[in-house]
Amino acid sequence: MSNYFEKVSRGRFVADGGDESAYDGVKLPVRATAGSAGYDFFAPSDLSIPAGGTVKIPTGVRCRMDGDRVLAIFPRSGLGFKYRLALDNTVGIIDADYYGADNEGHIMIKMTNNGDKDLFVEAGKGFAQGIFLRYYLTDDDAAVASRTGGFGSTG
Numbered sequence: 206m207s208n209y210f211e212k213v214s215r216g217r218f219v220a221d222g223g224d225e226s227a228y229d230g231v232k233l234p235v236r237a238t239a240g241s242a243g244y245d246f247f248a249p250s251d252l253s254i255p256a257g258g259t260v261k262i263p264t265g266v267r268c269r270m271d272g273d274r275v276l277a278i279f280p281r282s283g284l285g286f287k288y289r290l291a292l293d294n295t296v297g298i299i300d301a302d303y304y305g306a307d308n309e310g311h312i313m314i315k316m317t318n319n320g321d322k323d324l325f326v327e328a329g330k331g332f333a334q335g336i337f338l339r340y341y342l343t344d345d346d347a348a349v350a351s352r353t354g355g356f357g358s359t360g
Contacts, residue, residue, distance in 0.1 A: 208270040208337055210234050210244070213309040221311050223263040224250045230328065231265035234335055243334030245281065246314065252326040254318040259293065262332070267310035272301045276335045278314060284332060289319035292333075299335070302351070 210233040212218075219225045227250040234244035246264055254260050268276050278297030284290040293315040304310040314333050318324050326332045 208268070208274060210266055210268050212265055213267050213311045217309045217311055218249075218263060218265045221263040221308070221313060222261065223265055226250075227328065228265060232329060233266060237331075243279070243281075243336050245331035246278070246312075246333040246335060248326045248328050248330055248332050250328045252324075252332060254288075254290070254316065254324045254326075256318055256321050256323055259315065259317040261313060261315045264312045264314060266312050267304055268299055268312065268335070269304045270301050270337065273339055273341075274301055275299065275338050275340055276312075277338055278312070278333055278335050280316060281331050281334055284324065284326075287320070288322060288324045290324065290332075291317055291319055293317055297333075297335075 212231050212233070215225065215228050218228050218231070231249050232247040234246050236244055246266065249263070249265050252260060252262065270276060276299035278292065278299065279285075280290045280292060297312075297314060299310075299312060316333070
């Protein structure tokens with residue numbers, strides 16, 4: 206197996222709050238330079254986050270990855286610095302088994318503009334980044350349950 210991004214279905218994107226007219230323009234995450242660690246996530250449609258405001262963004266993206274990997278999601282560093290933009294869960298953790306969840310593994314990103322300036326992100330522009338990390342298990346790990354639900358389903 207390998208790590209790669211793909212789009213969720215049109216129906217899933219719309220069911221999760223995405224604008225159907227934006228679906229065809231969903232861009233898969235990419236690295237900006239050969240030395241970049243993060244894969245930029247792009248706004249599927251125009252995003253407006255007023256100072257103090259929060260927005261939930263259906264990205265239209267899911268990720269298939271090796272079982273010993275996790276995708277960590279962060280705001281793009283420039284937006285965090287200029288607007289104090291932060292993920293509401295501090296760091297988004299996308300587990301490898303999330304890909305097969307009932308919601309197709311749709312990556313949703315909820316962000317808050319903690320700054321004093323309104324933020325506007327044009328459709329197709331980067332707003333977050335994902336970094337693949339390898340993780341390890343304890344020698345006595347005994348997890349056997351399988352994921353079925355989507356976002357926040359494991360309790």
